[in-house]
Amino acid sequence: DAGVRKWLTYFILLVSVVVMIGFLIATINSFLDGDLTTKFILKTLTALIISGSVFSFYLYDIKRESVEGKKDKVINFFAWGSLLVIAIVFVASWFFVQSPQETRKVKIDQEIIEDFYQINSAVIDYYTINDKMPSDLDVLLNNPDGFKLSVEVVQHSSSGKYYDYQVTADDEYKICADFVTSNIGDNAERYYYYGSGDYNHDSGYQCFSQKVSSMNEGKVPAAPIRIE
Numbered sequence: 001d002a003g004v005r006k007w008l009t010y011f012i013l014l015v016s017v018v019v020m021i022g023f024l025i026a027t028i029n030s031f032l033d034g035d036l037t038t039k040f041i042l043k044t045l046t047a048l049i050i051s052g053s054v055f056s057f058y059l060y061d062i063k064r065e066s067v068e069g070k071k072d073k074v075i076n077f078f079a080w081g082s083l084l085v086i087a088i089v090f091v092a093s094w095f096f097v098q099s100p101q102e103t104r105k106v107k108i109d110q111e112i113i114e115d116f117y118q119i120n121s122a123v124i125d126y127y128t129i130n131d132k133m134p135s136d137l138d139v140l141l142n143n144p145d146g147f148k149l150s151v152e153v154v155q156h157s158s159s160g161k162y163y164d165y166q167v168t169a170d171d172e173y174k175i176c177a178d179f180v181t182s183n184i185g186d187n188a189e190r191y192y193y194y195g196s197g198d199y200n201h202d203s204g205y206q207c208f209s210q211k212v213s214s215m216n217e218g219k220v221p222a223a224p225i226r227i228e
Contacts, residue, residue, distance in 0.1 A: 006062070009058050009061065009062055010062075012054065012058050013055055013058050013059060016051045016052075016054045016055035016058075017051075017055065019047060019051040020047075020048055020051045020052065020055070023044045023047045023048060023051075024044075024048075026044070027040070027041070027044050046089060049085060050085075053078070053081070053082065053085070056078075057078050060074055060078075102181075105180040105181050106180075106181055108157060108158055108180050109179050109180055109181050109183070109201070111157050112156065112157075112163075112177050112179065113198075113199045115153045115154070115163070116163075116175060116177075116199060116208070116224070118149060118153050119137070119140070119149065119153065119154065119163070119165075119175065120210055120212070120224075121147060122134075122140045122143070122146070122147040122148075122149050123140070123173060123210075123212055124212050124213070124214075125143075125146040125147035126139070126140060126143060126146055126147070127171065127212050127213075127214060128146075128214045129145050129146050131214070132170075133167045133170070133171070133172075133173060133212070134167075135167065136165060137149075137154040137162055137163065137165050140154065141154065156177060156178065159178070163175055163176065163177050164176035164177070164207070168209065169211075171211060171212050171213065172209060172210065172211045172212070173209075173210055173212070174207055174208070174209050174210070174227065175207065175208055175210065176205060176206065176207035176208070177205075177206065178204065178205050178206075179201045179202070179203055179204065179205075179206050180203060181203055182201065182202045182203045183200060183201060184200050184201065184202055198223055198224060199224055199226075200226055201226065206226065206227075207226075207227040208224040208225060208226055208227065209224065209225045209227055210224045210225075
């Protein structure tokens with residue numbers, strides 16, 4: 001039993017070290033990519049504190065001399081310290097962590113932006129094949145020769161209504177939707193998610209102008225322009 005217990009202790013130490021190294025690497029990568037946010041930093045600190053505490057406890061447990069009938073002050077310190085950390089994290093979560101309602105709102109807006117990306121890809125594909133813009137979103141649902149969209153992509157997930165799509169030039173279109181949140185200014189970090197930087201939006205009805213080019217031309221796709 002002692003051998004198994006010692007083996008499990010070393011395994012826990014290894015896992016703790018791997019977790020700490022993993023979060024440190026992720027933090028450095030996020031910093032270098034410019035994606036480091038307060039929310040991510042708090043997650044990293046929480047993981048490091050927990051992993052570090054587990055590592056320290058089991059490292060001490062291996063090295064300490066077990067004396068029967070004698071209380072170990074260090075063990076008591078870890079026990080009370082763990083309870084204190086849990087209490088602090090629980091209280092802090094009410095101030096730093098988004099509520100489920102806010103998280104759901106951000107998710108709705110994220111789905112809209114993901115739909116916009118797919119719609120733009122389908123429009124570019126259609127433009128490349130037909131040398132003209134699709135007249136409406138229904139055309140992209142029934143595109144026999146190219147990128148065909150599903151009906152879920154062209155409609156708002158909450159209302160079920162189609163996004164407002166309008167051709168504004170031979171190689172340009174406008175697309176609009178109702179957003180629940182804002183990712184501009186002070187809200188940029190709080191509501192950060194992948195791809196949101198290309199579609200900066202306020203809450204409410206927002207429109208974006210998108211210029212397209214044929215994939216045969218080898219041009220870099222233009223970024224969408226928010227219409228005030």
